[in-house]
Amino acid sequence: MKQKLLFLLLLVFSAAWSQNPKILKGKVIADTKDLGGITVGNLTTHKEVFTASxxxxxxxxxxxxxxxxxSVQLKTRKIVVEKEDFDYLPFPVRLELKVTEIKEVVVEKSNIDAVSLGIIPYKVKPFTPAERRYYTANTGSGLVSVDAIINTISGRNAMLKKEIAAERNKMIQERLGNMFDADYLMTEFKIPEDYIDGFVVFASENPKVAKAVKDKNKTLTTFLLGGLAETYNKMITDAK
Structure with missing residues (x-):
């Protein structure tokens, strides 16, 4: 009889203890680096907290x-807490990014541009800093100057051309970085984290990739990067 009474008391205390709120430590996981400020609300207790960075x-x-x-950038999700969730350290919660659909905008052809408005002269080519230096060293005055002849003989023109090529290559690298972040390159192309920057430089030097990036053709760029990634990963393996 005493044993049955003790067992019943343990059940009562266990049930009562399980109904008392406890601290649930968790972590939000999502395909974004901005994980701070996500609202976590307990709809039962009407209490809210915010995630750390x-x-x-x-x-x-x-x-x-x-x-x-x-969250503003993540899809809303409800989760019913289970007893086992307190056993995780921390309890993982996977959230998905919101996809914002942009309505189609039709832009009709117009003859109004910077030239027609008088903002820039007719058919003025925008030069990069390296291109301006090369242009000034050769035909900046509109005539073939003595400086241009000297620059050609001294090899300065060759150096300036290299600067232009390096500058254009740097622009391709920056555009590649804007198209594909490090997480994407690691996940899709299996590029090791320590070799991400090297792969971007390697890819930017490929003429087909450079043209695809310049044309803003992301589909073709992705296809070309897939083939280059296999070559690059093999180079890493062979170098070890």
Whole structure:
């Protein structure tokens, strides 16, 4: 009889203890580096907390409570807390990025441009700094100057041409970085993290990639990078 009474008391205390809120430590996981400020609300207790910059959070909850995760850039998600969730260190919560659909905008052909408005002269080519230096060293005055002849003989023109090529290559690298971030290159092309910068330089020196990037053809650029990634990864393996 005493054993049965003790067993019943343990059940009562266990049930009561399980209904008391405890700190649930979790971490939001999403395909973005900005994981701070995500709202984590307990719809049962009406309490809210915000995630830290790395996505971690702590909130009082118990089994059966419903947690609501909301953010500007992430899809809203509800999760019902289970007893086992307190065993994770931390409890992982996967959120998806919101996809914003842009309505189609039709731009009709117009003869109005910077030239017609008088902002820039007719058919003026925009030069980069290196191109301006080369232009000035050769035909800046509109005539073939003595400086141009001297520059050609001394080899300065060759140096300026190299500067132009390096400058254009740097622009391609920057555009590649804007098209594909490091996480994408590591996930899709299996490029090791320490070799990301080297791969971008390697890819930018490929004429076909440079043209595809210049044409803003992301589909073709992605296809070309796939082939270059295989070559680059093999070079890394062979070098080890």
């Amino acid at each position: 790395d996505g971690q959070f702590s909130i009082y909850a118990k089994a059966g409570d419903t947690l609501l995760f909301t």
